Amino acid sequence: MGRVTLAPPLNDTVGDLDGPEDRGAAEDLGTRPGPAVPDPVFGATDTVRGWVVAAIVTIVAAVTRFWDLGTPTDQGTPVFDEKHYVPQAWQVLTGGNWIEDNPGYGLVVHPPVGKWLIALGEGMFGYTPVGWRFAAAVVGTAMVLIVFRLTRRLTRSTPIGAVAAVFMICDGVTFVQSRVGMLDIFQIFFVLGAIAALVADRDQTRARMHRVWMEGRIHDSPWGPRLGFRWWRFTAAVLLGLALATKWSGIYFVVFFLALSIGFDIANRKAYHVQRPWLGTLRRDVVPAGFSLSVTPVLVYLASFAPWFAGETSVYRYSVGNQLGYDGAFSWVPGAWRSLWYYESGILKFHEGLTNSAGNHHPWESKPWTWPMGLRPMLYAVQNGPDQCGGGPCVRVEMLVGTPAMWWLAFPMLLWGLWQWLIRRDWRYATVMVGYAASFLPWFLNLDRQMYFFYATAMAPFLIMGLALCIGDLVGADGRWARFTQHRRMIGVGLASIYLGLVVTNFIWLWPILTGQPLSLHMWNMQMWLPSWR
Incomplete structure (x- = not known):
């Protein structure tokens, strides 16, 4: 990242610099005249190898996401919050107007796009577990490809992009969310x-x-x-x-x-x-x-909301004249828009009421300070028997757990990333840190609100890319660390390889509780690494 192009001299100063590539340019300027500017080379240059690796990691991601996609269920019905969105998506598909208008499916509190995507899978495979999870698995697979291409562009390194893709494949949070009919993975x-x-x-x-x-x-x-x-x-x-x-x-x-x-x-x-x-x-x-x-x-x-405006049976579509009068300070606003405002304000009021102080508690809720390390995961499904494991009963459990080999390194990654961004002015870490902050910090604005670990799904890709950038720094992948001797670089590659193997091993170990496979009670207890996981 240190290559530069020197223009004809315009002044005698280097000027403001942006990131390590520009500082390297300044250090290399020596007695040459004129200011330095970055070389317009973006991303890795090994195009063919990049697409070959992209195809491989995407195929591996698809295999893991689609394997036994119909498991687990609650006796053939949706699990956890699937119970809200899956029937709503079915109503979207079968109601004829691509809207949810059946109060029997519960209060409609989220916008429609995620439920449209779930409905597409249900349209192809019916009201089945595979049907309501198909779109999530497709999107979860595509996310691995995006993380690979984005990290590769950030680091200008196909191997580091591949490391990020492996991390993404092995992340328990995005993996589980790619196999359930919920909205977070689409967002x-x-x-x-x-x-x-x-x-x-x-x-x-x-x-x-x-x-x-x-x-x-x-x-x-x-x-x-x-x-x-x-x-x-x-x-x-x-x-x-x-x-x-x-x-x-x-x-x-x-x-x-x-x-x-x-x-x-x-x-x-x-x-x-x-x-x-x-x-x-x-x-x-x-x-x-x-x-x-x-x-x-x-x-x-x-x-x-175009289908909502066009529908005659949309929820609160005709609030004006029913819940709202025709007069008032906003009578000049078209009735449809006033009705939408009434609908949206009702949703806001609903969410504002989901607080602990109002008596809303859940055994698996958590607060955001526990999310970076995944200290309080989520139980999505549990079923005892009828299998026999080692002569005793089996338990089938699906949990949303962040792979500890990655999630437990969140704070070191964040400290390193903030230093690289704020002190070394590395724009790559700025990208990752801003994304992580957007998915994490706003939840501290109302700590009384009922919250769950699956809200941290958005943090996972930025954690993964941050770790991949750290691996790049460890091995000197971008060429910035000229002082790295070949011996030191080999040590870095060795340590990175060991860590990569640890992440994969950790993911394989957690596989049964990420996919709802039968486990003996002994193995189940061995999977529970922390008391807060229970």
Whole structure:
């Protein structure tokens, strides 16, 4: 990551630097004239090998996600929160209007996109366990591919991308969520796609800026050039809208990713020595970014309610004239929009009432400070017998457990990542840390709320990519550590290989309680590593 291109001399200063590649450029500048700028090389250059590895890890992910997908069930019916979303998705599929309008299925408290995806699987395989889990398995498999390609782009290393893919395959949280008919996996799929699109947008804008630099036009304006329409950023906005239209917590990612995108823009203009990079970002980038990453997700969210607007039996579709009057301060607002507001405010009120102080308690609830290490997992399904294991009864259990070999290293990874971002100004760690923060920190705003470990599903991909970046630093994969001797590099590769094997072994050990396979009571007790797991 240290290669640079030197333009004809414009001044005698190196200027503001952005990340380790630019610092390496400054250190290598020596007596050569002119400021250094990053070399516009984005991602690994071994294209063919990259796609071969991508195919391999995706196939392995598909095998693990689809194996025995119909197990476990509650005597043939959905387990845990599948009991909410699976019948709602069936109503979406069979009701004729792609909406949920049957009160018998319970209060409709989440937007429709995730249930549409579940309904697609049910349409192909019927109201069966495979049917209501098929879409989740497809999305869970695709997430492994996204993590591989994104990490490979971040590190410019196909092997480190492959390490991240193996971590993703072996992560107990995303694995289990890929095998149940719940909404979280769909939201995180869209979030991952959005962050990948933002990284692609960063690279694309740098390529445009580099072209302007090489043409000698970088100082035509003290604010730097206009960068044109940014399709990758627009793609990220649409995906964020789909995440928001799956679960409301997608709004956190809208806020954090908007800040990340603006940070990329500031660093971009500084890296190419724009005279006034902050003001240039404010004038050239903030308004388009705000429209793309703030307005577009809301528009996508509202568009997801098109069937609701069109339906005659939609929940609260005709609140005006029933629950609401025709007059009042907002009588000028069309009735359909007022009805939607009434519906959405009712959902907000419902969620606000799910607090411990209001008497809402669950034996498997947890608070966010326990999530980074997965100290309080979730029990999704349990069934005793009728199998016999070692002459005694068997137990079948499915638990949402983060693979300890990875999750128990969350805090060291976070400390290293924050140091690399804030002290060494490494944009790759900034990307991971912002994503992790968006999936974690907002839950501290209302600790009285009833919460569960499956809310931490969004943290898993960013934990995994952070660990992969750490592995890259350990082995000097990006070439930044010139002081690494061949001997030291071999030691790093050896330690990384041992750790990778430990992660895979840990995943294999947990396999029975991740998939609901029969276990003897003795083996079940051996699987419970912490008292808080029970």
